[in-house]
Amino acid sequence: MGHELLRKKQANVVELLSTEDVQNMITRPSNVAIAFTFPITKLLKRKKSQVTDSNAAFYTYSLDEAGFKDWHADIAGSSVDTSDDEMELYWDVILLAESQFLLPIPSSDGKIMRQNVKLFQKYTVKRIGESLNQIVKSKKPHSDQVVASWRNHGLRYTLVYLPLHFKGVIWCKSDNAYFHVILPQDNLQARRQANGKEWLLALLELASTMDMQFMRLYIRRDDLNGISTFLHNLNWIGGKLVPNEDRNIFINSPTSTDSTGFDASSLGDEAFVILEFEC
Numbered sequence: 001m002g003h004e005l006l007r008k009k010q011a012n013v014v015e016l017l018s019t020e021d022v023q024n025m026i027t028r029p030s031n032v033a034i035a036f037t038f039p040i041t042k043l044l045k046r047k048k049s050q051v052t053d054s055n056a057a058f059y060t061y062s063l064d065e066a067g068f069k070d071w072h073a074d075i076a077g078s079s080v081d082t083s084d085d086e087m088e089l090y091w092d093v094i095l096l097a098e099s100q101f102l103l104p105i106p107s108s109d110g111k112i113m114r115q116n117v118k119l120f121q122k123y124t125v126k127r128i129g130e131s132l133n134q135i136v137k138s139k140k141p142h143s144d145q146v147v148a149s150w151r152n153h154g155l156r157y158t159l160v161y162l163p164l165h166f167k168g169v170i171w172c173k174s175d176n177a178y179f180h181v182i183l184p185q186d187n188l189q190a191r192r193q194a195n196g197k198e199w200l201l202a203l204l205e206l207a208s209t210m211d212m213q214f215m216r217l218y219i220r221r222d223d224l225n226g227i228s229t230f231l232h233n234l235n236w237i238g239g240k241l242v243p244n245e246d247r248n249i250f251i252n253s254p255t256s257t258d259s260t261g262f263d264a265s266s267l268g269d270e271a272f273v274i275l276e277f278e279c
Contacts, residue, residue: 003117006099009092013159014169016089025060025074026161032069033061033202037158037210040128041135042090056090059209061202069202071209091125093157097171098124100182100218101150101267116266123262127153147253148245149178149216150269160206165199179207179279182218182272200237208279215279216242218272227273234275242274 017036025034038056060074102120105113131153154173160181161169168184181203200217207215217239219227234241251265258264 003113005114005117006096010096013089013092013096016085017159022058025058026163028060028062030062031060032164033160033162034074035059035061035071035158035160035206037156038090038093039156040090040094040132040154043087043128044132044136059206061206069205071206090157093159093171094128094154095121095124097157097173097182098153100171101269103266103268103271105266116262119260119262120266122260123258123264124153126258126260131155147250148269149175150180150218151245151264151267154180156210158206158210160203162199162202170203174207174210174212177213179210179212179215180218181207181215183220183223185220185222197237204277204279212279215277217275217277218269219275221271221273230273230275237277239275239277242276244269244272244274 022034025031036056036058042056058074059071061069061071064070064072099117099120102117105116152175154175156174158172158174159169160172166184170184171182173180203217204215219230221227230237230239231241245268247265247268247270
């Protein structure tokens with residue numbers, strides 16, 4: 001993440017979601033994972049919110065009556081106390097999920113870094129606003145087929161917490177077909193000792209629960225052992241390797257510039273190895 005503003009936003013998200021009900025879910029022995037998800041339509045004002053699928057919800061991953069692990073809706077609706085906090089939570093989650101693709105700035109100047117993050121925030125708000133306007137007008141939200149799919153903003157954003165496998169939260173976004181899952185950078189050594197099939201299955205089942213057709217998993221390139229394990233077993237686990245974006249093509253495309261002043265070429269996927277799975 002690399003910037004104080006983004007770190008503060010992540011701390012704020014954790015604080016707003018750390019209600020008593022959520023803490024009880026996390027500490028319940030039968031729950032091995034928890035997810036919080038919401039559609040971007042939650043950002044619409046009440047008078048414009050006559051759209052379907054506008055609920056936020058918590059899901060827990062736990063044993064069902066047959067003895068199999070599955071995702072179950074646990075708490076429907078918002079976990080925060082006021083509408084102001086609720087809107088702040090949604091925007092912070094969106095910004096943090098999209099910021100996973102922000103490339104490091106080759107500068108030690110804190111002012112330049114702050115300015116870039118603020119421009120990125122304006123860019124993100126503008127893009128989400130455009131999608132909401134299309135939804136309100138009953139138009140299909142625009143998805144740019146020319147650029148890499150991760151560059152398209154999500155119609156739904158999700159946080160996943162798998163404490164047995166990851167120390168940090170997993171940021172996710174989805175459209176009508178793809179569930180994009182960006183694995184955290186921390187706790188790599190601990191995860192190398194764990195069963196990778198368990199957390200992969202949990203994420204695939206969550207994607208299926210959300211009616212996604214495909215899941216794209218973004219594994220950070222510094223997780224060399226994790227990448228090697230996946231690539232050696234790619235056919236067995238039913239995945240395929242997705243090539244990274246051709247930055248030369250993107251930089252020369254009209255979408256690389258934006259009216260907010262943000263340079264979209266400062267977003268990239270080269271920090272990740274990308275795997276795709278059918279749900």
